Amino acid sequence: MSSSFRINDTDIALGEHKKVDIQVSRLPSGTPINIKVFVWRSKKPGPTMLVSGGVHGDEINGVEIVRRSIANGLFKNLNCGSVIAVPLLNVYGFINFSRDVPDGKDVNRSFPGFSTGSLASRVAYVMSQQILPLIDFGLDFHTGGQSHYNYPQIRYSQGDAEATKLAEQFGGLCLIEKKAFKSTMRHHALEAGKPILVYEGGENLRLDQFSIEEGLAGMKRVLKAKGMANSFVPDAENTLRFIGTKWLRSPRAGIFRWIVSSGHKVEKGQKIGVINDPYGQEESEVLANKTGFIIGHNNSPVVSQGDALFHIAW
Ligand SMILES: [Zn+2]
Known part of the structure; x- marks a missing residue:
């Protein structure tokens, strides 16, 4: 929307691609922990999409979906608009094979967060301060829980026309209308009028090719529907909808x-x-x-x- 993006003191103009590191804190060993943000901007203005993974650090299918979208060059040569990719938000959980941060708190129950709060709150704060104000909508990729397999599914906010439209554009196998829990990223963004879809697929700490491919296909359908990229993914067929x-x-x-x-x-x-x-x-x-x-x-x-x-x- 705006002609210049500023993330952590880095300006990103139309037509630019940049990677920005945002330091959250350090491990007890002194190693800095950075959240890596990748931005692609077309020269032509248009909507800004967030794609995020690893809000829960052990939900690797979500991280892998965003990783592959970057590795496959999905956001190079956008027709219009911008994409902000955060493949791994909860770095702490990722290195500890855990859903949460080391103090046991859930980043996705800590939005919008505080700069002086607990670790989970600080991670959420980076997202809510630096990234969410720039976006128009988002796709947040998750995975099932420990020993819990989730059939590839989209969860979108009940009664929100924009979220419903975005879910239909994503398509896929299952769309579930579900109110977001308070203090989740989806709930916080919705209050600012920005729909975020939560994608779920597979089970934690286990790559599931079916879920990864379904997630990527939905992302491509959204890029196409928004006019941001030409993608050669088939339209979703027989999408089931649940209330x-x-x-x-x-x-x-x-x-x-x-x-x-x-x-x-x-x-x-x-x-x-x-x-x-x-x-x-x-x-x-x-x-x-x-x-x-x-x-x-x-x-x-x-x-x-x-x-x-x-x-x-x-
Ligand atoms: Zn999750």
């Missing part, structure tokens, strides 16, 4: 095997998993508690009572 989701929790502890996994329709009452004791004596069925579509499932072989087993959307 509600619910976790089915484990009725007992034991060894868990799913029978139906993410990406499949289920009927209420259908047997979709079993739980056994470790001694060959008992078996319990896990029945779908809702008719819908499985958007996430648990891959852990050992579960406790109450553990989330299946995420069902309708």
Whole structure:
């Protein structure tokens, strides 16, 4: 939108490509921790898109999607507008194989953050002060949790026309209308009128080619829909849209095997998993508690009572 961008005292004019390092703090060893920001600007003005990954440091599919978009030169020669890429926001989590920063706080529950706050708050502050004011919309790439696989899906803000339009432009397999939690990047940006889609795919600390390719395809469809780049990705077909989701929790502890996994329709009452004791004596069925579509499932072989087993959307 504006003709000149300024990020951490670096000016980036129309037609320029620059990399900017933003130091957050240092490790106890003294090693500086920098957030790396990559900016591409067309000579022709247009919208500014954020693509971010690694807000949760162990969600590597998200980091990999943004990494590949850069490595594949997706943002070189934009027709118009600008792209700001932050492939890895939570560097601390990434090097510690953790979702959070070392004090256990979640960056994505710390927005907008403070310059003098806890570490998670400081990381969020970099994003909310330096990057979000420059963008018009964003794609934030996440991954499922520990042992939790997420079928490739977009989460967009309920009742927001711009976010709905952006989700439709992204397309893909599943669009889920879901209110953002307070203090998330999506929620904070929405308050400033900037829609951010949250993409989820695969499971933490595990690369999933299917999720990575789906994320990249959606990013290309958005670039094309916004007139920012010509991309040769097929239009999304048969995109499923959901307005509600619910976790089915484990009725007992034991060894868990799913029978139906993410990406499949289920009927209420259908047997979709079993739980056994470790001694060959008992078996319990896990029945779908809702008719819908499985958007996430648990891959852990050992579960406790109450553990989330299946995420069902309708
Ligand atoms: Zn996440």
